[in-house]
Amino acid sequence: MRFFSDLHIHSKYSRATSDKMDIENLIRYAKVKGLNLLGTGDLSHPKWLTELKSKLKEIDDSGFYILEGESQVFFILSTEVSTVFNYKGASKKIHHVLFAPNFKVVDRMNDFLAKYGKLEVDGRPQLSISPAELIENLIEIDERIFILPAHLWTSWFGALGENGFDRLEDCYEDQLKHIYSVETGLSSDPPMNWRLSALDKYVLMSNSDAHSPWSWRLGREANVYELEEPSYQELTDAIKAKNRKKIVMTIEVDPAYGN
Numbered sequence: 001m002r003f004f005s006d007l008h009i010h011s012k013y014s015r016a017t018s019d020k021m022d023i024e025n026l027i028r029y030a031k032v033k034g035l036n037l038l039g040t041g042d043l044s045h046p047k048w049l050t051e052l053k054s055k056l057k058e059i060d061d062s063g064f065y066i067l068e069g070e071s072q073v074f075f076i077l078s079t080e081v082s083t084v085f086n087y088k089g090a091s092k093k094i095h096h097v098l099f100a101p102n103f104k105v106v107d108r109m110n111d112f113l114a115k116y117g118k119l120e121v122d123g124r125p126q127l128s129i130s131p132a133e134l135i136e137n138l139i140e141i142d143e144r145i146f147i148l149p150a151h152l153w154t155s156w157f158g159a160l161g162e163n164g165f166d167r168l169e170d171c172y173e174d175q176l177k178h179i180y181s182v183e184t185g186l187s188s189d190p191p192m193n194w195r196l197s198a199l200d201k202y203v204l205m206s207n208s209d210a211h212s213p214w215s216w217r218l219g220r221e222a223n224v225y226e227l228e229e230p231s232y233q234e235l236t237d238a239i240k241a242k243n244r245k246k247i248v249m250t251i252e253v254d255p256a257y258g259n
Helices: 023-033 046-055 103-113 131-141 168-178 190-194 232-240
Strands: 002-006 037-039 056-058 065-067 074-087 090-100 146-149 181-183 203-205 222-226 247-251
Touching: 023 046, 023 065, 046 056, 046 103, 074 103, 074 131, 090 103, 090 131, 103 131, 131 146, 131 168, 146 168, 146 181, 203 247
Parallel strands: 002 037, 037 074, 181 203
Antiparallel strands: 002 222, 056 065, 065 074, 074 090, 090 146, 222 247
8 A cells, every 4th residue: 555644744733833733634635635644743732632532543553543434544643842952062952753653652652751841832842851862761661662853954953954963873872773764854855865875774754844734835745655554563664674665755845945
């Protein structure tokens, strides 16, 4: 089954985000754009999580969710977090996308995240923790949690951006072993990333980081996967194994569009 996916988006509970970013509108405009797999975004926000739990139904313990009565657009549970920490005397703010296999894991994950930031303030919470500490604790909660460096080259919040690091090793330290993929973001495309051999080991992922559901925002960057069935485990295993039969391609915008 072929999935056209946008796995990094936001909900109406994130700052500077459209109040139209709800499940129904996401499904409506995903169909317009030709997407059939979305990340939920913002699952760390209490109000959005309550809405997700009330509306989405898991398909046979697969980690893929659908709205009751709607079978054309699937969801996986996702969120973006900002880690705010000091590194060699400099303040850093690095963003990460997190995927979770089910709501039980999300609840445990949010209990942990709430120790380091106020989850109810923003759909993308600011956490007073380093990336390495974040990953180490998330993997201890459940090894199926998937961590993705968000918009890798974005100037202020990307791990390799202007206010980031020269190497992923400096950002993620001994927990880099749990990073299997990086997000190109609107600021770069695959050819730009291929120029840096240190990134050759990582699967490139492209998502929209959409703050509104309109078809020129949702899916403006996307990923195409060929999976045997709707399955969170199959999707994440394919990425970890760099399975070229299941990872088909990314869809990009001109990098000049980002910053």
